[in-house]
Amino acid sequence: MTGFAAGGPVIPNFGGGASSYACERANRLFCGGWVSRNWSPVLWPALRQHIVLTLIAISIGFVLSMILALIAYRRGWVERPVLIVTSILYTIPSLALFELLEPTFGLTLTTAEIALVSYTLLILFRNTLTGLREVPAEVKDAARGMGMSPRQSLLRVELPLAAPAIIAGLRIAAVTVISLGTVASFIDDQGLGVPILTAISNGVFKTEIVVAGAMAVGLALIADGLLVILQRVLTPWTRAHR
Amino acid sequence: MTSLLATSTFVQAFQFIGRDGQVPGVPHLPTLIHLTLETLKIAAIGVGISVLIGLPIGLWLGHLHKGSFIAINLGNVWRSLPSLALLAFGVAVLGLGLANVELALIVLAVPPIITNAYVAIDGVEGDAVDAARGTGLTEWQILRQVELPLGIPLIFAGIRTAALFVVSTTTIAALTGYSGSLGDIIDNETSYHLSGVLGAAICIAALALVVELLLAALQRALTPKGLKVTGREDLAGTLTPVVETA
Numbered sequence: 001m002t003g004f005a006a007g008g009p010v011i012p013n014f015g016g017g018a019s020s021y022a023c024e025r026a027n028r029l030f031c032g033g034w035v036s037r038n039w040s041p042v043l044w045p046a047l048r049q050h051i052v053l054t055l056i057a058i059s060i061g062f063v064l065s066m067i068l069a070l071i072a073y074r075r076g077w078v079e080r081p082v083l084i085v086t087s088i089l090y091t092i093p094s095l096a097l098f099e100l101l102e103p104t105f106g107l108t109l110t111t112a113e114i115a116l117v118s119y120t121l122l123i124l125f126r127n128t129l130t131g132l133r134e135v136p137a138e139v140k141d142a143a144r145g146m147g148m149s150p151r152q153s154l155l156r157v158e159l160p161l162a163a164p165a166i167i168a169g170l171r172i173a174a175v176t177v178i179s180l181g182t183v184a185s186f187i188d189d190q191g192l193g194v195p196i197l198t199a200i201s202n203g204v205f206k207t208e209i210v211v212a213g214a215m216a217v218g219l220a221l222i223a224d225g226l227l228v229i230l231q232r233v234l235t236p237w238t239r240a241h242r
Numbered sequence: 243m244t245s246l247l248a249t250s251t252f253v254q255a256f257q258f259i260g261r262d263g264q265v266p267g268v269p270h271l272p273t274l275i276h277l278t279l280e281t282l283k284i285a286a287i288g289v290g291i292s293v294l295i296g297l298p299i300g301l302w303l304g305h306l307h308k309g310s311f312i313a314i315n316l317g318n319v320w321r322s323l324p325s326l327a328l329l330a331f332g333v334a335v336l337g338l339g340l341a342n343v344e345l346a347l348i349v350l351a352v353p354p355i356i357t358n359a360y361v362a363i364d365g366v367e368g369d370a371v372d373a374a375r376g377t378g379l380t381e382w383q384i385l386r387q388v389e390l391p392l393g394i395p396l397i398f399a400g401i402r403t404a405a406l407f408v409v410s411t412t413t414i415a416a417l418t419g420y421s422g423s424l425g426d427i428i429d430n431e432t433s434y435h436l437s438g439v440l441g442a443a444i445c446i447a448a449l450a451l452v453v454e455l456l457l458a459a460l461q462r463a464l465t466p467k468g469l470k471v472t473g474r475e476d477l478a479g480t481l482t483p484v485v486e487t488a
Contacts, residue, residue, distance in 0.1 A: 029334070029335075088451065091406060091447075091450050091451055091454050092446075092447040092450055092451070093406075093409055093410035093413055093414075093446050093447070093450050094410055094414070095410070095413045095414055095417075095425060095428055095443070095446065096413065096428075096442075096443040096444075096446035096447045096450070097443075097447070098443075099428055099439050099440060099442070099443035100440065100443045100444070100447065102436065102439070102440070103247070103248040103251040103252065103436060103440060104248045172321065175321045175322050176321065178322070178324070179321065179322060179323065179324040179325065180324075181324075182324040182325075182326040182327060183324075183325070183326050183414055183417075186417060192324075192327075193324075193326055196326055196327055196330050197326075197417065199330065200330055200333065200417070200418055200419060204330075204333050204334050204419075206334040206335075209327065209330040209331055209333075209334050210331065210334070212327065213324060213327025213328070213330065213331055216322075216324045216327055217322050217323060217324070217327070220321075220322030220324075221319075221322055224318070224322070
């Protein structure tokens with residue numbers, strides 16, 4: 001109690017009238033006043049950073065695993081080494097991976113992004129490759145019969161048909177990155193983990209933990225929903241079957 | 243220059259791992275080995291309780307082919323829960339302690355176990371189940387002797403995912419103030435320096451990989467002979483824990 005009353009960088013010094021900040025003093029589970037006062041200086045910047053952090057990680061992870069999956073699709077032997085490396089990366093706990101990168105890249109955004117990207121690779125690579133391999137042989141034959149070159153068949157037939165699997169992978173990757181992004185705050189001091197860590201060091205200030213945690217969950221659910229919509233838009237034919 | 247510095251830090255990290263600790267009560271063990279075992283203990287309790295809770299629910303729902311909506315969506319919502327926020331919330335509500343950490347671990351570990359057990363049993367071929375029922379097996383015998391062995395690979399995928407999350411979360415617990423895992427070292431770079439932090443990170447990574455490989459070995463031992471796909475059993479297949487399509 002006394003710990004947070006002393007005031008930190010985020011929680012205001014509870015001066016002023018005795019009746020003001022009563023909720024914060026009591027450290028209730030949710031203080032609406034605190035949220036509205038701290039939305040623009042604390043919560044909104046953290047949310048914005050978290051979105052940027054996620055977008056960068058997902059974009060780089062998507063491009064890398066797409067390239068790897070396309071190579072493995074053409075040359076089957078590539079699959080095994082890629083799976084082994086990405087599985088090991090996926091297995092290493094986030095906090096450990098962040099620290100293992102620290103001697104080389106320091107306490108920077110780069111360290112956080114490398115770790116976050118590495119968690120997307122296994123999911124995106126495997127889903128993309130599975131999606132491409134599950135394109136029926138007849139469809140590929142038909143594409144060739146229509147005079148398409150292998151490149152045309154890949155771009156116009158195989159990749160679109162693999163889109164549901166690829167987007168399913170993106171959904172898992174996005175939600176995973178948003179969740180792990182809170183731990184990344186320990187390294188790069190950005191994102192929704194910052195208010196959570198601040199609240200803990202300020203005598204476990206409940207409102208901040210609850211709000212920042214809820215924002216992370218909300219962000220994950222919104223990202224998931226947006227990707228579902230993206231899939232519906234990109235692959236209208238999958239709806240006809242349902 | 244930077245890479246040289248990084249290399250020497252890694253060398254120091256390994257020296258730190260072997261260094262005898264000043265852990266009160268256990269002077270014979272290096273600090274990091276002691277904390278690795280403590281981390282394993284916390285994680286094992288979490289996974290154990292989660293299996294006891296999640297497996298019966300998932301297996302039974304799968305056997306009845308009921309509750310697919312809950313079983314599947316549980317897994318999707320669960321993934322969006324940030325472990326750090328969950329742990330912090332636990333501290334805010336329950337206070338600091340092992341109970342809070344274990345509760346967070348269980349909340350994170352039960353959903354993937356239920357989801358995968360459900361999918362595993364629900365997906366067992368109806369013909370096999372009908373044949374078993376026709377030969378006079380009771381429902382319990384069908385689950386025990388037919389569905390469970392056939393579902394082993396997917397059931398284990400769930401347990402392995404859960405174990406992975408549990409080991410990871412156990413170390414994150416240190417950031418919320420819980421003391422007694424390898425995360426303690428990582429959260430205290432001022433005392434242990436980068437080499438100590440790095441040593442702890444190496445121990446965590448090794449612990450996670452060993453747990454994965456042990457569970458994979460257990461899975462292989464429990465999988466019925468007829469289900470083992472010969473030739474495809476390699477390190478990649480062994481290490482890849484999750485069969486995920488949202």
